[in-house]
Amino acid sequence: MALQDKIDQDIKLAMLAKDNARLRGLRAIKAAILLAKTEKGPAETLTQDTETRVLQKLAKQRKESAEIYQQQSRDDLYQIEMEELAVIESYLPKQRSREEIERAVKQIIAESGASSPKDMGKVMGLANQQLAGEADGKTIAEIAKALLAGN
Incomplete structure (x- = not known):
């Protein structure tokens, strides 16, 4: 199953479960994938390597934002970034120690x-x-x- 199909399916499940934190993360992933697809051209499909790079970029953005929010004592925004990061990382390959x-x-x-x-x-x-x-x-x-x- 392609990543985009899996994300679409998981969005439906998150909506039914009223899991807003997971839904935010999934929508961010979907938006990034759609953006990457349009950059390649309408008929192009993304390779698994490209999808992984997109997810890594999203995870890096969330980590950097969370770090900034933590330095500024904005725990509410920090928590949101960390929730989205957890969702994004669940779709990445297992990270090495x-x-x-x-x-x-x-x-x-x-x-x-x-x-x-x-x-x-x-x-x-x-x-x-x-x-x-x-x-x-x-x-x-x-x-x-x-x-x-x-x-």
């Missing part, structure tokens, strides 16, 4: 022959390809930077 990301980056560094921070671009390219959808790019970059500086 920091230890799993570290092991994968170490393996990539060994396989690519990277030895210094100058090789960061090569490592990041391979890591982003291998860990696509399973890890945040910021976390991958932090780990890669630390490992390359330590070698």
Whole structure:
């Protein structure tokens, strides 16, 4: 089942259950998918990779907004962002733990022959390809930077 079909079905269920928090998150996902589709062209269908990137972008936006609201002591808005984030993350692939990301980056560094921070671009390219959808790019970059500086 395509993601858009699953979202449509889940929107109906959330409406019947009167689950407003879930409904907000699902509508945000649907809007982002429709926007991505129109950018590609009316006849185009989104690949699973594109759908994952759209969901990651939404999750990142919610995290950043929640962080700002928390700093400003706006707990009401913070709560809304966190509810939507939980819904969005439920449709993303399972995220790897920091230890799993570290092991994968170490393996990539060994396989690519990277030895210094100058090789960061090569490592990041391979890591982003291998860990696509399973890890945040910021976390991958932090780990890669630390490992390359330590070698």
